[in-house]
Amino acid sequence: MKLDYSPAELAPRRSARRSVILASACVAVLSIVAVHESIATRSSTLQEAAGTEVAAAFNSGTEQAFDRALQSAASDTLAAPSASEWTTVVVRKGQTLSDIFDKEDLGSSDALAIVALGGDARKLQSLRTGDKLSYRKTDDDSLDELHYEFDESHTLQVRRTDNGFEALTIEAEIEHRQAATSGVITSSLFAAAQKAGLSNRLVMELADIFGYDIDFALDLRDGDHFSVVYEQLYKNGQMLRDGDIAAAEFVTQGRTYRAMRYVDGNGNATYYTPDGDSLRKAFIRTPVDFARISSGFSLGRLHPILNVIRAHKGVDYAAATGTPVHATADGKVEFAGVKNGYGNVIMLQHGSQYETVYGHLSRFRPGLRSGASVRQGQIIGYVGMTGLATAPHLHYEFRVNGMHKNPMTVGLPRANPLPRSVVAQWRSSNAQVLAQLESTSAQARVASAGGSSATTAAPGNPPPPALGSN
Ligand SMILES: [Zn+2]
CATH class of the missing domain: 3.10.450.350 (Nuclear Transport Factor 2; Chain: A,)
Known part of the structure; x- marks a missing residue:
């Protein structure tokens, strides 16, 4: 297996790695600066200074200076709260913010006060199973700070100040x-x-x-x-x-x-x-999913009801009454109504040359009428046995310049190019x-x-990162 990242592949690896680290370092520094601005009592001059240093080192282009500045920035930003002071809670099914505050001895009046801040703080009212909340307490054991990552790029941060709680949302760079x-x-x-x-x-x-x-x-x-x-x-x-x-x-x-x-x-x-x-392709081959072809295209067969030899200029798909029928291409409804042997039938016009026909329908999609536009794959009606039919099936025809073609074998045109x-x-x-x-x-x-089942990574490449589960 080979997993590699361009531009790393095309540009020197070192500079690619640098910009990645710098990007995440900047996010950390920026978030601290944002907090600093909103909470006047907190000093973050250290972090700001570190951020400037990182940027300066990056601009100067010497890797050692860059690494040093980065290390110092990292230690400064991590130093403020020690990790052990934080507790992380995973939201269980049906748990509300007050449930969690009760359980963690955080005081339910604080839960109410936080939600009352409005804005993104209201998202705490609709916690989902599996969400994570991190908090730490003050020296006198009440809530000091709460973090809630409410989506993959946004974290709500709530802090206690001298005048109650303050909330702000930090956006992470993806x-x-x-x-x-x-x-x-x-x-x-x-x-x-x-x-x-x-x-x-x-x-x-x-x-x-x-x-x-x-x-x-x-x-x-x-x-x-x-x-x-x-x-x-x-x-x-x-x-x-x-x-x-x-x-x-x-x-x-x-x-x-x-x-x-x-x-x-x-x-x-x-x-x-x-x-x-x-x-x-401009057309999908089959208008019904999971259907069986009960009668193919032929120029002469015994008609089961009329009992005479007749051409069957379409394909029959046997399917239960009510099975959805899809438009095989973008087009316009030319006709949707009852027509002799076809029963309930839809005729679609696709550009100037192509036409498709869907017969024996039990019903039409509500609101479908002549002149309406349809999209490829859209449901236009439902299988039935109206008209001359002995069992529920869709009768499907494909016409090119007015000539019947076998829908199973006709060459299908491509959709429009870019x-x-x-x-x-x-x-x-x-x-x-x-x-x-x-x-x-x-x-x-x-x-x-070479008969190998996967390409192998070139020597010196980093191991592939774990892939997400989706
Ligand atoms: Zn038929």
Whole structure:
């Protein structure tokens, strides 16, 4: 397995490590400064001075000076409260703040006073099972300070002052590091991915990205390999969890598929090939999940009710009445109503050439009417047996320029590519991602050829950090 971080891979390792440490040191220093500003009685000149020193040492660029300054800053920031004075409580099911204050002998009137501060302090009223509260007491055994990390980047800090409690929220900097790994299939995708250190969520994401081109149940062969460049989120130098896949490659049966993430102005992510072509097909193959094909496409068969030889210009999917039916592509509702043998039927228009038809429905999605837009995968109606049908099933047709095609075998067009105007900029801003995908996949090819089941870390690389459980 190989886990490495670009820019560490491309730039000298030392400078990458430095900026990471500096980032977390700055968070610590900044939080102390913030507290200092809000609580006038506390002096933090030491920490401020240390922060300046760290920055100066970093600017001057000598590593020794930097390390010295960092050590001194760390000891100063940690010196104030000794760790043993703090108690951490894990919230149990159903516990409220007053329950915890009672149990810890902190006095329930203080619990009320803290919640009455308002703002983020009110979050203490909706504690969740597993949340952690840390507190320490004053010399006369009442609450002095309470910390509550209410989400992965925010901590509420409550302190006693001469005039009651004060609260402030500290925001931790979440750092996005780039990681990469690769694997060779020897038994299953999941086994190989696990060996490569990919969390289950990322495996699912990987399968999703290439799901239009690769049937992961049928297509995989021993020696197929994949490479993934992804984000890992760090807080104060500690691995928090995996982020998203930035780029990926899958090589199966000698064919190479590549994907890179594109985020549009609204924050929606889509994966394209590095050339900007869509990985998605404009159509999904099947409009119903978990259905059995009860009658295929043919140009001549005996019709079960009319008892004459008739072409069956669609595919029948047997499924229980009420099974959801999905639009196979983005489009517009051309017709939704009753039409002779079709019974309740929906006809969708997709661009100027394509049309899909969904017959024998028991009912339509509420509010679905002619002219409405639908999205690929959206539920448009439910399986039934209206019209000429002997049992509940969906009759599905696929038409190209008015001609009936076999939905099972028709060549499906790709979804729209990334606009040409943004491809160059997108590629250049992801140059590092692509470079890392390139080097990781080179290792995967070597490992695949050598029969190894996972790429190995080069000597001198740090051991991979533990991966989040998700
Ligand atoms: Zn049919």
